[in-house]
Amino acid sequence: MQPKDLYCPECHSPLARSAGELSCGTCACSYPIVGGIPRFFSGPLKETEDMTFQADQMFNATLTAKIYNLGKKIVSSDYQPKNHLDEFIFAIKTGAVVAELGSGNRRLTPHIINIDLFPFPNVDIIADITKTPLGSETVDYVVIDAVLEHVPEPHKVVEEIFRIVRPGGAVYCLAPFVYPYHGYPHNYFNFSKDALEFLFRSFSHCSVEIARGPTSALTNLLSEYVAVALSGKSAMRYTFWKGIALAPIFLLKYLDTFWDSKGPGVRIANALCAKVIK
Ligand SMILES: [Zn+2]
DSSP states (O other): OOOSOOBOTTTOOBEEEOSSEEEETTTOOEEEEETTEEBSOOOOOOOOHHHHHHHHHHTTOSHHHHHHHHHHHHSOSOOOSSOHHHHHHHTOOTTOOEEEETOTTOOSSTTOEEEESSOOTTOSEEOOTTSOSOOTTOEEEEEEESOGGGOSOHHHHHHHHHHHEEEEEEEEEEEESSOOOOOSSOOOOOOOHHHHHHHTTTSSEEEEEEEEOHHHHHHHHHHHHHHHHHHTTOHHHHHHHHHHHHTTTGGGGGGGGGSOTTSGGGGSOSEEEEEEEO
16 A cells, blocks of 8 residues: 655655656656555665575575474464554554554555565565655554664664654554574664663653563573574574574463563563654
8 A cells, every 4th residue: 555645755845656757846856666666765785694584484485484484383482472563553543544664575454554675565665764755744653563673773763753653643663672683684783671762752652661571582592592503604504403492492481471561571571662652
């Protein structure tokens, strides 16, 4: 789904639409429409091994990805005692404008505007999320889920969210804290409670809670230690050892049920989520 009106990401002037492109009369920029999808970002983007592996995982493309995905369904350190994202999505009012920044290939609601740097089939707009083509104060809800850590200047993304969200609009932001490096294509930062509160300080309300808890962090780090130590550069060996190391310990993750999502566990949580109101 695309919004009716798109704006120049550089100067925020309305864009004129012709068959093959969108053009800005103010700054003389033009943006191609390829296969019906406007492209505001054209790279270059250097592929990394992690990124290739993530794309393979997303599309279950290789044998390693298939084993990884199957293994992850059975043996995983990821556990969210409470599904904060579902709760956020459930509260969305009918007719609201919702955007997911860095959506990847999923579509959370039928009318959501999916923005990503990569042209996955479910992406509606290809753009750098620090410079979206959405109008100022035109969006009611923004989801940014495990994306901020991959952006070199996360404060610019949050400033952009502040620009596009209407006063009273809501943001759901999940970010890893005690979590291993994962470069899709790069992993610049992990975020503490203080970091998320600081990033969203211009908004009227920001509450940070545990999304995945301390035991998720422990089991993930312990299995990652084994996998990284024994896998060299092979994704297949990484997948194998991660699974072997997780198998005897992954059920411990259910201990996270007992951690208060707003309590001191935020100091060692695997991932935190910020629930923000402009
Ligand atoms: Zn312009």
